[in-house]
Amino acid sequence: MRLDYSGKKNGMKYHIITLGCQMNSSDSERVQTVIESLGFSATDNENDADLIGIIACSVRQKAIDKVYSRVYKWNKWKNKRNLLTFVSGCILPADKEKFLKLFDFVFHTNELNLFPEMLKNYGIVTPLHVQETKARPHVDIDLFWLIKPNYQNKFEAYIPIQNGCDKFCTYCAVPYTRGREVSRSSDDILKELERLVNLNYKSITLLGQNVNSYGLDKKGSEISFAQLLAQIGEFGFKSGKEFWVYFTSPHPRDMGEDVIQTIAKYKHLGKQIHLPVQSGDDKVLIRMNRQHGMSEYRKIVDSIRKHLPDATLFTDIIVGFTGETEEQFENTRKAMHEFRYNMAYIAMYSPRPGAASSRWDDDIPLDIKKERFHALSEDLRLETSAYNKTMIGKIYRLLVRDTDRKMGYLSGQTEGKITVRFKSDDLALIGQFVNVKITSAADFSVQGDLIQVLETKVVENV
Amino acid sequence: MIKPSVEKNVRISNLIDIRKLTNSAFVLRFEKHDLSFTAGQHIALGIPDIIDTREYSIYSAENDEAMEVLIKEVEEGFMSPKFGKLVVGQKVKVMKPVGYFTINKDYLQSKRFVFIASGTGIAPFHSIIKSYPDINYSILHGIRTSEEAYERNEYTAGKYIACTSRDKNGDFHGRVTDYLQQNSIDTQAIYYLCGNYEMIDEAYGILEKAGVKPENLKAEVYF
Ligand SMILES: Cc1cc2nc3c(=O)[nH]c(=O)nc-3n(C[C@H](O)[C@H](O)[C@H](O)COP(=O)(O)OP(=O)(O)OC[C@H]3O[C@@H](n4cnc5c(N)ncnc54)[C@H](O)[C@@H]3O)c2cc1C
Numbered sequence: 114m115r116l117d118y119s120g121k122k123n124g125m126k127y128h129i130i131t132l133g134c135q136m137n138s139s140d141s142e143r144v145q146t147v148i149e150s151l152g153f154s155a156t157d158n159e160n161d162a163d164l165i166g167i168i169a170c171s172v173r174q175k176a177i178d179k180v181y182s183r184v185y186k187w188n189k190w191k192n193k194r195n196l197l198t199f200v201s202g203c204i205l206p207a208d209k210e211k212f213l214k215l216f217d218f219v220f221h222t223n224e225l226n227l228f229p230e231m232l233k234n235y236g237i238v239t240p241l242h243v244q245e246t247k248a249r250p251h252v253d254i255d256l257f258w259l260i261k262p263n264y265q266n267k268f269e270a271y272i273p274i275q276n277g278c279d280k281f282c283t284y285c286a287v288p289y290t291r292g293r294e295v296s297r298s299s300d301d302i303l304k305e306l307e308r309l310v311n312l313n314y315k316s317i318t319l320l321g322q323n324v325n326s327y328g329l330d331k332k333g334s335e336i337s338f339a340q341l342l343a344q345i346g347e348f349g350f351k352s353g354k355e356f357w358v359y360f361t362s363p364h365p366r367d368m369g370e371d372v373i374q375t376i377a378k379y380k381h382l383g384k385q386i387h388l389p390v391q392s393g394d395d396k397v398l399i400r401m402n403r404q405h406g407m408s409e410y411r412k413i414v415d416s417i418r419k420h421l422p423d424a425t426l427f428t429d430i431i432v433g434f435t436g437e438t439e440e441q442f443e444n445t446r447k448a449m450h451e452f453r454y455n456m457a458y459i460a461m462y463s464p465r466p467g468a469a470s471s472r473w474d475d476d477i478p479l480d481i482k483k484e485r486f487h488a489l490s491e492d493l494r495l496e497t498s499a500y501n502k503t504m505i506g507k508i509y510r511l512l513v514r515d516t517d518r519k520m521g522y523l524s525g526q527t528e529g530k531i532t533v534r535f536k537s538d539d540l541a542l543i544g545q546f547v548n549v550k551i552t553s554a555a556d557f558s559v560q561g562d563l564i565q566v567l568e569t570k571v572v573e574n575v
Numbered sequence: 576m577i578k579p580s581v582e583k584n585v586r587i588s589n590l591i592d593i594r595k596l597t598n599s600a601f602v603l604r605f606e607k608h609d610l611s612f613t614a615g616q617h618i619a620l621g622i623p624d625i626i627d628t629r630e631y632s633i634y635s636a637e638n639d640e641a642m643e644v645l646i647k648e649v650e651e652g653f654m655s656p657k658f659g660k661l662v663v664g665q666k667v668k669v670m671k672p673v674g675y676f677t678i679n680k681d682y683l684q685s686k687r688f689v690f691i692a693s694g695t696g697i698a699p700f701h702s703i704i705k706s707y708p709d710i711n712y713s714i715l716h717g718i719r720t721s722e723e724a725y726e727r728n729e730y731t732a733g734k735y736i737a738c739t740s741r742d743k744n745g746d747f748h749g750r751v752t753d754y755l756q757q758n759s760i761d762t763q764a765i766y767y768l769c770g771n772y773e774m775i776d777e778a779y780g781i782l783e784k785a786g787v788k789p790e791n792l793k794a795e796v797y798f
């Protein structure tokens with residue numbers, strides 16, 4: 114394959130597969146920017162692609178199996194046609210060793226700036242307008258963050274603010290795939306936020322594996338997470354625009370009172386808190402190496418209820434973790450009712466390659482895990498249903514996100530990320546704020562009547 | 576003098592000393608550069624040109640001019656046997672100290688600390704005791720044989736109890752959990768548990784049942 118440097122689209126196509134979590138999706142947006150700046154255009158069809166890449170997730174066995182099955186297929190195609198392959202994302206060292214033999218390019222996301230150079234050295238392409246192309250003496254996640262992402266949505270966006278994790282939960286491999294916590298410069302974050310707000314983005318989520326440990330790795334030279342939120346709040350106030358800023362995923366250990374008070378102070382900081390509990394039992398939390406117990410968790414929730422009485426509370430829970438007894442699971446059920454979650458992402462435990470617990474006996478049978486999953490889902494249903502009923506008769510601001518499954522309806526989310534549908538077939542409302550009066554409530558969704566469109570401006574993306 | 580690596584969180588250090596403690600356990604001592612830490616934290620250690628790193632609790636004191644880790648070679652392990660083959664003068668990759676298994680200094684004067692370790696899980700406690708010499712502590716060390724009572728002379732006499740499961744040359748014959756079951760438990764002390772998950776799980780259960788509050792129980796699970 115030979116690519117011609119022309120300063121325009123080079124006629125070559127790329128296909129990218131993104132596996133795993135939101136962090137990978139956000140990274141993928143930046144990878145796409147770099148590839149497109151090299152003259153490639155995106156294609157949904159891998160058969161048409163000259164360059165195929167995977168943003169991988171070593172954290173989930175299924176995702177990694179998918180990488181292997183795909184690359185074997187692509188390598189066969191190489192006998193018949195020109196094709197280059199790359200893999201990036203969350204990769205365990207053991208997988209990286211194997212990928213080096215299977216893919217043409219293997220790089221960590223923080224090495225993305227070197228990708229054009231790698232391609233060039235492969236003798237096929239000269240980069241067009243990527244700034245950081247000169248062979249640099251070092252690779253740096255800060256350079257990766259400087260790349261302007263190819264946002265996949267016109268009104269909701271993610272801003273990575275932190276990468277890596279220092280917590281070492283025993284069920285998780287992220288500390289081994291992403292390395293130590295590194296915070297992005299607050300100036301860059303604020304610039305990216307400003308750009309998005311100017312483009313009329315309405316929902317912006319600050320992203321990180323341990324988002325609220327922001328700044329801890331640069332103590333003294335960078336602001337804290339609470340200060341970052343405050344600066345965002347101040348900017349929102351001055352901008353005169355309407356938008357909501359969220360963050361995910363935080364760790365209870367770093368959820369200081371200052372963060373909660375700051376959210377309370379600024380209207381642009383979304384009143385929805387995601388606070389992973391994982392288990393409601395102290396002993397299970399110890400086994401998970403979560404580095405906090407239920408009493409610490411309870412204090413945080415108390416503070417949220419005190420300072421943010423209208424906030425919704427979301428969580429993550431693992432059921433059937435190694436050694437989880439019936440009694441320990443019951444403690445998780447109690448936690449569900451005690452904290453009255455509005456949403457819980459419940460996962461049945463499955464060992465993750467590379468994580469400490471992957472070497473332990475996965476001793477809870479699948480049928481028990483399923484039973485616990487269903488029991489806890491039912492507990493959640495009771496809580497969400499009770500909450501949703503309290504919404505009836507009240508007026509909520511919604512960000513309209515899409516058409517609803519029910520014909521003739523649109524669906525949106527409140528500031529607390531409760532999904533609400535309302536009758537309308539005006540697709541121009543998607544991406545806009547509207548006011549809706551709630552008329553009825555089901556377990557996981559709510560219905561209302563449109564009473565006011567708050568903005569009619571056409572959203573233009575650049 | 577080796578300059579710190581260009582990667583922000585990584586330092587390349589010269590190995591200054593290796594102390595063989597048993598056939599399979601050793602202490603690596605290497606340059607600390609600018610890496611400061613709080614006793615109880617861990618680093619990721621690697622060997623240049625090998626992608627893999629492994630986490631190790633820091634064994635040395637906060638103000639020691641070099642850094643030390645205590646490693647036990649795991650049979651068929653990928654990295655620990657490689658660390659065991661290093662010689663003085665070779666280089667290691669050291670990644671920024673992190674972790675939460677540290678002491679709340681407000682309690683140093685007022686509380687008694689009970690450190691419970693299995694095998695190399697004693698490493699963070701060694702660092703804590705060397706960093707805060709006035710700390711009121713006792714250590715229960717679960718090991719198979721008395722030769723694994725790594726550098727026991729470093730601890731104040733009477734404060735270190737070797738619980739040996741496979742010989743009778745320790746201070747107590749049996750596992751740490753047997754010791755806990757056969758002796759009275761100070762429910763007012765702060766307990767730190769470190770090492771393999773089975774020991775931590777069992778010890779936690781015994782202590783909780785005896786009335787130690789969950790907020791006074793901390794743990795670091797190695798494997
Ligand atoms: C926060 C943290 C701190 C740690 N501190 C230390 C320390 O101070 N000293 C230390 O020796 N290890 C420590 N470890 C364990 C260490 O990181 C490695 O897992 C260990 O050295 C084995 O690596 P390996 O590549 O040789 O084995 P791998 O090829 O990774 O195989 C791992 C196997 O080794 C077993 N294993 C892991 N650690 C031990 C051990 N210490 N004794 C017996 N079996 C083990 C596991 O169960 C597993 O079967 C720590 C781990 C964590 C998460």
Ligand code: SF4
Binds near residue numbers: 281286322364
């Ligand atoms: S689950 Fe634990 S180890 Fe994994 S990213 Fe979150 S805090 Fe880090």
